[in-house]
Amino acid sequence: MTAARTLQRAGQRVRVLEASAVVGGRVKSREQSGFTLDAGYQVLFEAYPAVQRQLDLSALDLVRIPPSAAIKLGSKEELLxxxxxxxxxxxxxxxxxxxxxxxxxxxxxxxxxxxxxxxxxxxxxxxxxxxxxxxxxxxxxxxxxxxxxxxxxxxxxxxxxxxxxxxxxxxxxxxxxxxxxLPRQGMSVLSEQLASELVSGSAITFNARALKLTPHSRGVSVTTSLGELDAPQVIVATDPPSAARLLGEDLPYGSVSSTYLYYTADAPIDPQFRLLLNPVGGLNNTALINNAQWLSHLIPERAPAGQHLLTVTVLGNPELDDAALDTAVRAELSVWYGVRVSLLRTLAVERIAHAQYPQPPDYAAHLPGHATRWPGVLLAGEITSMSGIQGAMESGEKAAAIVLGDLATMSRPRGA
Ligand SMILES: Cc1cc2nc3c(=O)[nH]c(=O)nc-3n(C[C@H](O)[C@H](O)[C@H](O)COP(=O)(O)OP(=O)(O)OC[C@H]3O[C@@H](n4cnc5c(N)ncnc54)[C@H](O)[C@@H]3O)c2cc1C
Incomplete structure (x- = not known):
């Protein structure tokens, strides 16, 4: 969307094909029983340089998250x-x-x-x-x-x-x-702001999945779930696994998955509004809970009046079915909350297969650039930079800059 908006602002005719019914990809939110849930637990670092350039933060109704955490040590906690x-x-x-x-x-x-x-x-x-x-x-x-x-x-x-x-x-x-x-109304407002000019200009086609690219002498044919489309140039800006399938190329690093359990309660079981960290069991621990947060303590609008929302992060994708996972997570929460765990209602379990990609030392040396094996087809998205909002947005800026011949943006260092 950053690429598309930049190109549209520069006077180019742009068509965005979005496989789903909404904008946002991983940066989105949904309503469930009156609660606003983001896709997993995510936050916005306002200092991201690309965020500063691309978003009107004052229009996002942002709620600041304390830059601190409560380390849960059994039923006690320490603040850092x-x-x-x-x-x-x-x-x-x-x-x-x-x-x-x-x-x-x-x-x-x-x-x-x-x-x-x-x-x-x-x-x-x-x-x-x-x-x-x-x-x-x-x-x-x-x-x-x-x-x-x-x-x-x-x-x-x-x-x-x-x-x-x-x-x-x-x-x-x-x-x-x-x-x-965090935006009061959910992370999706960030994506919606980026997309607003594209949506109002009818430049986005929803429920249109790109299935195949066929380069030819005048450009690229795109086979989509809604039919064929021809374009002089194409930017593939999907998640990395989808990009790898479309381009027929191996993209490095694979996926890191994560799992989220959302609990609701009528009573404020824990007054702590800071991020909760679970240090149980050392670095290679087998505890399921990594972190959690009572989001409704910070943003009451994320829950119906008088109700509370706890988001629990479990790293990876445990080989337990949802019911067994819920039982196991509740057992860990009972170390913090004792019998009060029975006051929690399970709202949802969400598993995200590709949340990010692993970024080991020197990973950037092996990242793909924007060029692909096909003339007229560029790659964009987090896989060209770093796994996160900064990486995705700066990648979009650069892909658009290549189309526009904007050398200053093209040569901007990664992360700047
Ligand atoms: C749980 C979680 C927590 C995170 N926390 C943070 C955080 O705190 N801070 C941070 O900076 N980042 C965070 N991230 C990472 C961040 O969300 C991603 O890096 C970012 O969304 C990547 O953007 P993207 O546009 O490259 O890809 P995506 O957001 O994955 O968007 C890709 C889009 O392409 C569409 N698509 C896919 N295939 C096709 C196709 N064939 N045809 C048409 N459309 C297609 C998808 O529907 C989607 O809309 C988190 C991610 C997750 C999942």
């Missing part, structure tokens, strides 16, 4: 976070057992090291697994297990800290240098 923006964590920071005195000092050094350079430069230079990087800095195993693993597990959807340290530092910079937000 950015004390400048969530002063409520300060007493806990001084006494928490989840980090050592040295960890406290190292947090300051780490934050300063990412704050003082242009963000995109954090994506260059030597790379290593985040775990190795944090150990080399001197962080304790305890803070890795209690904070870094579940917190960044929630961002990269892998809790083993195997993601490249360059990307970790870039995301840390994004976290520290701008608010983390």
């Amino acid at each position: 976070g950015d004390p400048r923006r969530d002063p409520g964590v300060i007493p806990g920071l001084l006494t928490a057992s989840s980090l050592t005195v040295k960890d406290r000092l190292l947090f300051g050094r780490l934050a300063a090291s990412v704050a003082l350079v242009p963000p995109h430069t954090l994506l260059t230079g030597p790379d290593e697994p985040t775990r190795a990087y944090l150990k080399r800095m001197g962080f304790s195993d305890r803070v890795l297990e209690c904070f870094f693993a579940p917190f960044f597990g929630g961002i990269f959807l892998k809790r083993d800290l195997s993601t490249g340290a360059r990307l970790f530092r870039y995301y840390l910079r994004m976290l520290l240098s701008g608010p983390i937000s």
Whole structure:
């Protein structure tokens, strides 16, 4: 949509084929029994440079998420976070057992090291697994297990800290240098804003799945679920598995999946509004819950009046059916909430097969560019950059820039 909108604004005739009935892909929301559910648990880092360029954030009715977390240690919890923006964590920071005195000092050094350079430069230079990087800095195993693993597990959807340290530092910079937000009405308003000019100009055809591309001397024929279409140029901007199928090419890295359980309650079982982290069992833990949040404490509009919404993130796609998964997650929640777990009603279980793709050290060296094996066909979407909203949007900007011959945008560094 970023590519299409840029091209349309530049006076090009654009047609977007969208396989589903709505815009947004993974950045979307839905209503269920009066609750607003995003696709899984996701947040917007307002500091993403592409977000700053492309979105009118003031029109999204954003609610700021505290840059902090409550580490659940059985029925107790400890607070960690950015004390400048969530002063409520300060007493806990001084006494928490989840980090050592040295960890406290190292947090300051780490934050300063990412704050003082242009963000995109954090994506260059030597790379290593985040775990190795944090150990080399001197962080304790305890803070890795209690904070870094579940917190960044929630961002990269892998809790083993195997993601490249360059990307970790870039995301840390994004976290520290701008608010983390959620639109009051759901993440879909972000996609709807991007798409609004395209929708009003009737440039999007919904329920139109591209099935096959056939390049020819004057352009490309696109076989869609609604019929044939001819275009001088085509940008494939699907999720990476669909792009691989359309282009007949192997795209690197595969998929990271994640699973979400949504619970509702009439009573506020837990007053904690911050992100809840589950450190149980070490880095390679077998606990199902990685993180959770009472979203309705932050955004009451996400639930009907007097009701509450808890979103639980389980990394991967457990080999349990929905009922067994629900039972197992409830057993873990009972460690936090005791018998009050019986007050929770299960609203939905959602499994997302391709939530992101893994981003190990040096992954960027193997990413595909925008060129494909076919003249007239460009690739866009997160797979050309990084798995996330910044990556998807900057990729769209660049694909459009290639069509328009806009050298300044084409040569913008990744992450800038
Ligand atoms: C649970 C979850 C949590 C996340 N959390 C965050 C987060 O906190 N911050 C962040 O930055 N990122 C997060 N992400 C990642 C982010 O959502 C994605 O990186 C981003 O949406 C990728 O955008 P995209 O346009 O490349 O692909 P998609 O969003 O997957 O969009 C692809 C579109 O292509 C359409 N399509 C597919 N095949 C075809 C076809 N053959 N023909 C026509 N249309 C087709 C799809 O219907 C879809 O609309 C999260 C993702 C998930 C799932």
